[in-house]
Each structure stands twice: as structure tokens, then as C-alpha cells.
Amino acid sequence: MARSRVCTTLISQICVEPQPTGLRAVYLVETQSEQQAKELSRHFGDFASALKSYQLSKGKLVSYAVQLRGQDSSILDEIESFLKQNFEFVILHRAFDALIYDIVRELCKDSGSTLAPVPKCDICGKPEPFPETTIRFLDKENVSLDTRLYCATCTAESARRSNKEFLRALLQADRSDFRTLQGADLVRYRTSKKHIAFRIKSASAQCAAS
DSSP: EEEEEEBGGGGGGEEEOOOOOEEEEEEEEEEESHHHHHHHHHHHTTTTTTEEEEEEEEEEEEEEEEESSSSHHHHHHHHHHHHHHHHEEEEEEEEEOHHHHHHHHHHHHTTEEEEEOOBBBTTOOOOOOOOOOEEEOTTTTTOOEEEEEEEEHHHHHHHSSSSSHHHHHHHHHHEEEEEGGTOOOOEEOSSSSSSEEEEEEEOOOOOOOO
16 A cells, blocks of 8 residues: 555645536547647537536547536537537547546557546546545645545445545545544534535644655
């Protein structure tokens, strides 16, 4: 298990932030010019109110992972139809998973395109452009010290009867070593935002090396 990147003695607050969920898909598009790539980027930007997008590759092969903000999946077909009218090679995969990410990676190699870095789940290590849950560590001045990301599967596997137990389960499963926080006295406090927040009342934490 890797050591934590943050000095845990500086952590005063821990916020567990559930993220919006929705149907996911990946679009793979072959572009013929930089201008076409820019037009494609603008097109996905036009749908920002209906979906979140994350660019997976650039160059000849431009690919985007998307996650719907609502329940209307017809927008995926609408985007696919538009792309096929304007580009010769278009693939729609109605999920973001290891299979499609491997395909994007291989097509990038074959076409000389650039694979963009994608955030990874801090438990299982799988690429995760749209994490299910994030944890933020803050100091006494509410300055963010570090953020941890967790996919839907690892979030579900860490589910517990209480929010405090859920937080401890995530930290215990995290690839970094947060054992120094396991003895912390976590006190729940109210916030105006839609997240679960705890203050550390006391802890035997020590500064962990990078």
C-alpha cells in the first residue's frame, strides 16, 4: 500500500461528496484536420447542459466519454446521428468500461493520436472520468489538501450502515495508507452543500511521507 501524499496531521476536516450519476457512453471519431477536432469540441460543449464530457484522446482519433445529467437517453442517438452526418468514422459505445478504454488506447497507437490522462479510482486503480464519490481533506483554514476519487463499484462495496463507517471503509480500502486516520475522532457537522462533512476532534495521526 502506498504512503499518503498528504501530511495527515494537517487534516482538520474530511468531506465525502457523492457525485451525480447517469448513463455513460463513449464516442470515437476520426477527424481529418485540427479544424474538425475543434468543431467536435464545440459540439460537445453545446450539450454541456445535458451531459458531462471528458476528452479521452486527441489527434486523428478524437474520443469523448460522456455522462448524462438527466434520464433522456435519446440525446445519445441525436449526437451519434449528427456525428455520422459530418464525420466518416464514428463509433458509439453505450458505457465507459475497460473494453472501450482499451480500444481507444489501441486506436491511438495505430493512428498516432494522443491518449489523454484519465483520473483513476483510488481503490481499484481503474480509469474513472466520472467518479461516484470523492473525498476531500481540508485544513483548519478550509484549504483543500488532497482529493481521493472512487468508482461506482468501489463505492458500493464500501457501503456501511452509517456515514462515518462508510468514510472509514473508503479510507481503509484506499490504495494510499490512511491508517493514521483510523483512530481519529470524527464529528459530523452540518453544511449548506450536499456532502457529508466531519471534523477531526482528535487523532493520533502522524505526517506520512510521499
